[in-house]
Amino acid sequence: MINCNSVTISFNxxxxxxxxxCHIKTSEKAILHGNSGSGKSSxxxxxxxxxPYSGEISVNDTIVSPETIHAIRSQIFYLHxxxxxxxxxxxxxxxxxxxxxxxxINCDEHTIxxxxxxxxxxxxxxxxxxxSLSGGERQRIGLCIxxxxxxxxxxxxxxxxxLDEDTKTACVQHILEIDASMIIVTHDxxxxxxxxxxxxxxxxx
Amino acid sequence: MGAVDISYWSMLWxxxxxIPVVLVGIYLRLGFVTDLLIATGRMTLxxxxxxxxxxxxxxxxxxxxxxxxxxxxxxxxxxxIIQSSKISYRLFWKSVILxxxxxxxxxxxxxxxxxxxxxxxxxxxxxxxVGGMILGNILxxxxxxxxxxxxxxxxxxxxxxxxxxxxxxxxxxxLPIIVHTIRxxxxxxxxxxATIGLVSLPGMMTGQILGGSSPTIAIKYQIAIMLAILCxxxxxxxxxxxxxLKVAYNDYDVLHSSVFRKK
Numbered sequence: 001m002i003n004c005n006s007v008t009i010s011f012n013x014x015x016x017x018x019x020x021x022c023h024i025k026t027s028e029k030a031i032l033h034g035n036s037g038s039g040k041s042s043x044x045x046x047x048x049x050x051x052p053y054s055g056e057i058s059v060n061d062t063i064v065s066p067e068t069i070h071a072i073r074s075q076i077f078y079l080h081x082x083x084x085x086x087x088x089x090x091x092x093x094x095x096x097x098x099x100x101x102x103x104x105i106n107c108d109e110h111t112i113x114x115x116x117x118x119x120x121x122x123x124x125x126x127x128x129x130x131x132s133l134s135g136g137e138r139q140r141i142g143l144c145i146x147x148x149x150x151x152x153x154x155x156x157x158x159x160x161x162x163l164d165e166d167t168k169t170a171c172v173q174h175i176l177e178i179d180a181s182m183i184i185v186t187h188d189x190x191x192x193x194x195x196x197x198x199x200x201x202x203x204x205x
Numbered sequence: 206m207g208a209v210d211i212s213y214w215s216m217l218w219x220x221x222x223x224i225p226v227v228l229v230g231i232y233l234r235l236g237f238v239t240d241l242l243i244a245t246g247r248m249t250l251x252x253x254x255x256x257x258x259x260x261x262x263x264x265x266x267x268x269x270x271x272x273x274x275x276x277x278x279x280x281x282x283x284x285x286i287i288q289s290s291k292i293s294y295r296l297f298w299k300s301v302i303l304x305x306x307x308x309x310x311x312x313x314x315x316x317x318x319x320x321x322x323x324x325x326x327x328x329x330x331x332x333x334x335v336g337g338m339i340l341g342n343i344l345x346x347x348x349x350x351x352x353x354x355x356x357x358x359x360x361x362x363x364x365x366x367x368x369x370x371x372x373x374x375x376x377x378x379x380l381p382i383i384v385h386t387i388r389x390x391x392x393x394x395x396x397x398x399a400t401i402g403l404v405s406l407p408g409m410m411t412g413q414i415l416g417g418s419s420p421t422i423a424i425k426y427q428i429a430i431m432l433a434i435l436c437x438x439x440x441x442x443x444x445x446x447x448x449x450l451k452v453a454y455n456d457y458d459v460l461h462s463s464v465f466r467k468k
Contacts, residue, residue, distance in 0.1 A: 079370065100373045149371065155370070
């Protein structure tokens with residue numbers, strides 16, 4: 001599903017990721033570990049085409065390139081670290097994201113409420129402005145959007161940083177039930193190693 | 206009936222008006238007296254040069270020379286916009302000049318051929334004077350468009366990438382920024398139009414009335430020119446943003462790191 005072949009990512013002529021390779025199969029869920037500054041986030045940014053790299057990355061046997069990037073992105077749900085939204089109410093944000101041309105999904109209020117509930121969010125949050133939410137609430141709104149969009153590939157960058165342990169455990173459980181290939185970047189060691197493939201950025205897997 | 210000529214000696218009296226500003230400036234140590242004198246010198250020199258070449262252009266009244274002059278002025282306006290916006294010359298020079306030349310030419314030709322219906326639409330009197338007003342206003346409106354757009358695109362880049370990650374196209378992800386930029390840069394033009402004539406008489410009308418036109422003719426011209434400014438300014442803002450979406454982002458729809466000039 002996702003192949004990284006000898007990927008090197010540099011900033012200011014200094015390689016922060018050197019000769020990285022991995023293969024993620026369909027429906028496989030992988031945790032990308034590494035110390036701060038080890039380039040974890042850069043790898044999923046490279047898959048999204050956000051950062052330049054050398055080597056080869058392919059998604060569903062399609063090599064990432066300017067010609068293919070839009071088709072590749074349309075299969076991916078990418079949750080940015082410290083997720084940001086435009087200043088709007090939660091409801092308007094969710095509706096406008098669902099209406100993007102590549103998504104075009106019908107999200108009626110009933111479906112949205114069901115998904116909010118599954119992520120431990122109260123329906124009153126819909127009328128709040130995104131900017132008034134806490135970091136943890138924003139991340140869970142991001143997770144809700146991911147569930148609604150239902151893409152076959154998920155790339156999550158430190159997705160549950162701001163959450164308390166109970167909510168985090170419940171969200172991780174939720175993630176496991178989703179049928180998608182995932183790469184999850186985290187420095188949190190608490191993700192169960194039996195349930196997720198572990199990738200160490202130093203190459204041992 | 207034309208305007209009364211001002212003799213060169215009488216022009217000196219105009220400069221007497223500077224004296225109170227300079228004296229109070231020095232007394233209160235306002236710190237701008239040198240700048241003021243330099244600015245006055247520049248203004249006088251620049252306008253004296255304009256007088257020389259306008260006399261020349263009006264005398265020749267050659268179509269190609271007039272067109273070249275118009276295009277040259279549009280290009281200078283474009284470079285002035287990039288200069289004050291602190292954005293990259295290499296990325297933006299073509300798009301900025303095009304987004305001035307297109308609305309400038311279209312609106313000016315429409316103004317000369319359809320509204321005032323002159324026979325020779327590239328006549329120096331109209332292309333340079335009316336064109337100059339259109340261009341001056343495009344410059345004034347556009348000076349903030351690119352700096353505002355690029356700054357917001359830069360500060361909101363995380364939001365942009367978040368939206369791309371959730372399936373947005375480049376335009377969909379940037380739409381709120383596009384709308385915001387058009388609104389804040391175009392609203393002053395609407396506000397200015399709503400109050401015109403209430404307090405001040407626009408410069409063009411003043412000039413025409415001094416030149417001997419009746420106030421009615423002057424006002425007809427003023428209304429037409431306001432609408433021409435409105436239309437060309439708006440088209441220019443939209444084109445600037447339309448082109449910026451292409452040139453400020455790379456093949457992967459990621460904002461170029463070199464959008465701003467290094468100091």
